[in-house]
Amino acid sequence: MLQAYLEEIRRTELLTPEQEKRLWEQKRQGDIEAHTALMTAYQPLVFKLAMSFKLPESETMELIQEGMVGLLEAAESFDYSRGVAFSLFATYRIKGSMLNFLKKSSSSGLIYLEEELREGFSWGDVLAMEGAAPSEIAERHMLQEKVCLAMNRLPLKEQQVLTGLLVDDATAQQVADTNNISLGHVYRLQKKGVRRIRGMLARFMHEFNKY
Secondary structure (H helix, E strand, C coil), rough: CCCHHHHHHHCCCCCCCHHHHHHHHHHHHHHHHHHEEEHHHHHHHHHHHCCCCCCCHHHHHHHHHHHHHHHHHHHHHCCCHHCCCCCHHHHHHHHHHHHHHHHHHHCCCCHHHHHHHHHCCCHHHHHHCCCCCHHHHHHHHHHHHHHHHHHHHCCCCHHHHHHHHHHHHCCCHHHHHHHCCCCCHHHHHHHHHHHHHHHHHHHHHHHHHCC
C-alpha cells in the first residue's frame, strides 16, 4: 500500500511559482479544481513528513491521512498574498496533526522523538554543521560529548534502542528484530531513554541555550 502511494506521488508534477500563484487566486474565488490541484501538488510534502517518523507501514499510512487533514486545514487559513511559502506554513500544521494523532493513539502510545527532545535538545544539535564557525563547531562537539556520556549511563537495552534509531538510522522494526523484543517495547525503551537523557542534561542544556 505504501509503495503504491509512493509511486502515485512520484508522478506529481511540481508547480512553478506562477502556476501556484494562479491556483491560489482561483481557489480564493471558490474554484474547487484549483483547490484539488494545490492539495495534490503538496501530497509529497505530507509523505515526506510522515516518513520522517520511521514507523511501520500501517502507522505511516495513518500518519499520511492525518497529515492530509492538516494540509487541508492549512490551505483554509493560508493567505498567499502575504508572501510566505505555503510549504513552510503547512509543515507546522501537518506535523501538528500527526503528533496529535500519535499522542491520542491508545494502541501504540507512539511519541515522536523530536517532540520528546524539543524542550531540551534536538539530536541535530549534536552534529557539527559543515561550514559553521569554529566556535559553533566547538560547542557542537561539547554537546556531542555530553550526549554520548549520558547515553553510556543508560541501561543497556535503552542504549541499544537509541543507538539503533539515532546513530545507525535503523527503523523501529529493525531495532526490534535485532534485539529480539517487540515493537511496542522499542517505543517504550526509546521514550524512557530520551527522558533519562533529558534529565541528565537538564542543567547543561539550560546553560547551553543561554548563548
